Amino acid sequence: MAQTHTKQCQMDHNYKLEKKYLEMKRLVLEKTEELKRRDKIIALLEHEIDEKDGTIRYLKNEIDKFRQVVKPLTRQLIDNRRNGLESEEDCFVMKTPGIENTRVYHVGEPRLKRTAISAEPLSSLAQGYEMKLVKIPKIQKSRELIKSAILDNDFMKNLEMTQIREIVDCMYPVEYAAGSLIIKEGDVGSIVYVMEEGRVEVSRENKYLSTMAPGKVFGELAILYNCKRTATIKAATDCRLWAIERQCFQTIMMRTGLIRQAEYTDFLKSVPIFKDLPEDTLIKISDVLEETHYQNGDYIIRQGARGDTFFIISKGQVKVTQKPPNSNDEKFIRTLTKGDFFGEKALQG
Numbered sequence: 462m463a464q465t466h467t468k469q470c471q472m473d474h475n476y477k478l479e480k481k482y483l484e485m486k487r488l489v490l491e492k493t494e495e496l497k498r499r500d501k502i503i504a505l506l507e508h509e510i511d512e513k514d515g516t517i518r519y520l521k522n523e524i525d526k527f528r529q530v531v532k533p534l535t536r537q538l539i540d541n542r543r544n545g546l547e548s549e550e551d552c553f554v555m556k557t558p559g560i561e562n563t564r565v566y567h568v569g570e571p572r573l574k575r576t577a578i579s580a581e582p583l584s585s586l587a588q589g590y591e592m593k594l595v596k597i598p599k600i601q602k603s604r605e606l607i608k609s610a611i612l613d614n615d616f617m618k619n620l621e622m623t624q625i626r627e628i629v630d631c632m633y634p635v636e637y638a639a640g641s642l643i644i645k646e647g648d649v650g651s652i653v654y655v656m657e658e659g660r661v662e663v664s665r666e667n668k669y670l671s672t673m674a675p676g677k678v679f680g681e682l683a684i685l686y687n688c689k690r691t692a693t694i695k696a697a698t699d700c701r702l703w704a705i706e707r708q709c710f711q712t713i714m715m716r717t718g719l720i721r722q723a724e725y726t727d728f729l730k731s732v733p734i735f736k737d738l739p740e741d742t743l744i745k746i747s748d749v750l751e752e753t754h755y756q757n758g759d760y761i762i763r764q765g766a767r768g769d770t771f772f773i774i775s776k777g778q779v780k781v782t783q784k785p786p787n788s789n790d791e792k793f794i795r796t797l798t799k800g801d802f803f804g805e806k807a808l809q810g
């Protein structure tokens with residue numbers, strides 16, 4: 462009897478132990494699964510951090526590039542001020558012809574005041590820059606690569622599509638062996654490159670800045686801003702690049718500028734108040750005209766705001782309204798159409 466009782470106790474004990482063991486096993490499995498889930502989250506977060514680090518590095522380099530071009534321009538501005546040139550626009554002359562005409566305002570984009578104006582009319586700049594453009598045949602894949610590299614570059618993405626197409630047409634292939642020097646910091650630059658194959662390393666004063674892979678533009682700053690090469694670029698592997706010479710690049714900029722100048726001059730001739738002005742005055746006015754787009758319902762000028770822009774309508778209609786004092790209701794005054802102008806008080810200073 463006592464033996465049976467002991468056996469029963471032993472069985473109960475074993476049963477409890479087994480139950481506990483199974484419970485522990487379940488817990489271990491649960492925790493292992495939990496750990497795996499957490500490891501996955503950690504891996505995801507680490508990947509996100511890596512990506513963000515990459516973006517930060519990229520943005521730091523973009524800021525660095527902007528600094529490189531702003532520095533000499535600011536220095537020039539300060540020097541000119543010291544030398545007695547008062548007006549900001551008199552001092553701030555970008556020497557690259559046509560560049561100032563490459564900005565395209567997209568619908569809905571807030572309008573910015575032009576900050577860099579060449580003092581010389583386009584027509585005089587054209588002389589000496591115009592050259593015959595030679596088109597280099599290339600496969601569609603390379604054409605796409607060059608185009609998307611330009612559109613990916615903050616300094617070139619605002620070029621017009623016709624200009625981008627011509628740059629794509631004119632780029633010619635060049636090759637550099639691993640280790641060779643492509644651009645030397647401080648040199649006078651004459652070529653803009655697009656990477657097709659390989660990797661290049663960018664450095665300044667022997668300090669590493671970044672590595673560039675296919676689909677990137679480099680060497681654009683010296684050509685766009687007429688400054689010395691802002692960094693050194695070496696081929697980290699064998700590289701296949703596309704290149705375009707400064708003169709060819711400027712001819713493309715110039716051509717579009719001149720075509721636009723002719724279009725604007727023609728437009729001004731169709732506006733009654735301008736039509737009797739001499740041709741050279743019309744050309745000067747067309748050099749400083751900027752095309753701006755507004756969507757239906759957008760306000761162009763607000764009553765009471767300080768005006769600094771004179772507008773001529775080239776397409777569409779503009780409604781003029783006025784709020785009488787002590788009233789919130791806008792009273793319709795008139796509708797203006799093509800050739801009409803407004804904001805003329807801005808011209809009187």
Ligand SMILES: Nc1ncnc2c1ncn2[C@@H]1O[C@@H]2COP(=O)(O)O[C@H]2[C@H]1O
Binds near residue numbers: 525650671
């Ligand atoms: N911080 C940077 N990161 C990446 N590229 C740069 C940086 N600074 C300059 N560059 C590129 O290096 C090129 C050197 O010649 P450029 O100054 O003509 O144009 C420059 C840019 O294309």
